[in-house]
Every structure is written in C-alpha cells, then in structure tokens.
Amino acid sequence: MASVTLKNVYKKYYNWPNPNDELVAVRDFNLDIKDHEVIVLVGPSGCGKSTTLRMIAGLENINMGELYIDGKLVNGVEPKDRGIAMVFQNYALFPHMTVFENIAFGLQPTDMSDAEIKEKVEKVARITDITHLFTRKPRELSGGQKQRVALARALVKEHKVVLLDEPLSNLDARLRTSMRTELTKLHQKFDMTFIYVTHDQSEAMTIADRLVVMKNGMIQQVGTPEEIYTHPCNLFVAGFIGTPMINFINANVNEDNGGIFINFNGIKIKLPESKYSKVREYIGKEVFVGVRPEDMYGLEASSDNFNAPHLAIIDAEVQVREFLGDSIYLYCVNGTQPFTVRVLPAFMPDFTARSGDKIKVGINREKIYLFDKDTEMAVVN
Secondary structure (H helix, E strand, O other), rough: OEEEEEEEEEEEEEEEEEEEEEEEEEEEEEEEOOOOOEEEEEEEOOOOOHHHHHHHHHOOOOOEEEEEEEOOOOOOOOOHOOOEEEEOOOOOOOOOOHHHHEEEEEEEOOOOOOOOHHHHHHHHHHHHHOHHHHOHHHHHHHHHHHHHHHHHHHHOOOOOEEEEOOOOOOHHHHHHHHHHHHHHHHHHHHHEEEEEOOHHHHHHHHEEEEEEEEEEEEEEEEHHHHHHOOOEEHHHHHOOOOOOOEEEEEEEEEOOOOEEEEEEEEEEEEOOOOOOOHHHHOOOOOOEEEEHHHEEEEEEEOOOOOOOEEEEEEEEEEEEEEEEOOEEEEEEEOOOOOEEEEEEEOOOOOOOOOOEEEEEEEHHHHHHHEEEEOOEEEEEE
C-alpha cells in the first residue's frame, strides 16, 4: 500500500531578521492520494506545486500540518527513510558515472550482492529501453535518454511512491508527447503511486487519474480531468484548463417576457430554461460568461437561414486563421469583443473563411458557463 495524506499543510518562508515578513508558499493543503494513483499537481509557475512535492519528499520542512505515508506520520522522518523516489526537472545525473552506475547508485548502500544489483538494473533498463546505453556518460546522451535514465534510477529501488517534478519540461514537443505515453505504460507495469508536477495542462490532462489545480499556494479544485474540464469550479480553473483558452465575455443578465438572457455588445442570447434556477438571482447584474472554442461553431456568412434551436447565431470578423490539420482556429472579433472559434475540417471541408472575412458563429447555448463577477465562482458550469 502506498497512500499519501496531507492535512492542513502550510509552508512559509521568512525574511530574516524580520520574522513578521513571511511568504506563504503553500496554504491549508488537504489531499488524500490513493494507492497506485497518478496525481498531477498543475498550476502556473510559483503556485506552490513543486514546494508541495518537496515537502512530501522531505526536502522542505512543513511549518504546519501533517503528512502521512501509508498511515504513518512522517513530518520528522529523514528523506532517505520515507520510502520515496524522486525524478528531478534537471535529471540530476552524476556526470562522472556511466548510465549503469547512475541507475545502480541507490542500490549500493544495501546488502545486495553485485549480481543482484546487476539483475535489478538490467530489469528496469529493459523496461525503459536503455540497456544499450549502459557504458555511456550523461554528456553522451540526448534529453530523452537522460530522462529515461533518471526514471530508471527512481524505479530500480521499487519504492511505492515516485515523485516527478516537471520531468518532461526540458524535452522537445514531439519527444514530450511520446514520453507521456511511456510514463503511463511504466506506471501500469510498476505497482507504484505517482505524484507528478507540471505547469503544462495538456500534459496533466493526459497523464492524471486526478488533477489538483493550484493557484497562489492553494488548491482550487481536485477531480478527474473530465470533471475539471467540464465542471470548473471557478474562473481560474476554467481559464487554465483547456487549449486554446476558454472565451471570457463580460455580460449582463436580464429578464424579458419570462426568459432570461445574457447581453453583451448589443447581442442578446437566451439561456436554456434548465439554467434559470441558478441564474435568476443574477438578473440585473454583470457576470463573466465562458464559452469554449469547440462550443462556438464557424458558419459561412451566407448561413442566414441556419436553424438549430440550441445555437445562438452572432456576427464575427476573422482576424487570424490557424490551420492545425485536424482543427482550424479562428481568432475573431465582434465589435470590441475577441473570441476563438474551433472549426473541424473533417466535418466542414468547404469552410474557407480567411483573415478579414465576415462569418457567422453559432454559440451552443447549452454549453455556456457563468461566473460570479465578485467571487469568480461558477454559477453555471
């Protein structure tokens, strides 16, 4: 079993000699991590995710709160006695050692014989596909090869918890994508709990069993990638998760003839009746409206007679067109309001809009998010 529990954990840094001048890097962090789970801490730089990982590893002291590993309180336990392996962002390989020696380094203080060490190193090297690199030094390796060596070194001791601090950030885009798949395969082969830190939300979404979205040292939301993408709890989570970013619009909520509408730039969109109960208290107030690019459909300017009850049709001008093969992103504007539209060429092969063209955009009224203007919490998600 390899569960990890953090209860009311705080990490503070003090500006000596003035003890009252403090920076709270992690604030009231509560999380239960299950055995064999892949937990990904995600958020912008400086949000406290790496600090949290280092507290779990024992490389940073916990100022307040409790940390349990397999039900045992480990606040005062030395890093080497916590049964945790860590993969660092810069790999931290010993430059004077060969690949074999780097992987075997952690096994040498044990009572294992040379034959047993060799067997273990070869086993993990086969899984990570680096047996042919045993005699090389780190300076002779590519970024992807160094990453595999660092992973092998962490996995060889068969600890139950592996911490990974932005391990793919130094790799190029194509290698990063392939290594994400390799990490998932490695987790399936080893009975371990992975706690992974990244600022790349695409990376987080593809790897995680559950995401922990952080901002300013605090947890914003915990859930599966699907839950967080579909039901963000606040404005920050909605904006951070998703590529390209969700469209945000300042709008007013009004009631007219029994219907509830959002108004912006002279545009009036009726909300579905299923949203009325949550929105009614915001009538006459400003809100943030969120619509994801895939829920805004590009239509040709001649689509005057386009009729779909779930769509609200607005006019737009294309400013920039990006072709990405399976998708086309149109960066559009209506008056002063910018927004991004996603077009799927497979379903709209005849869509030819370019920069400067006038088009119509269909907004899926069922997929509109609303956020409180003051608290930024989700009203409708």
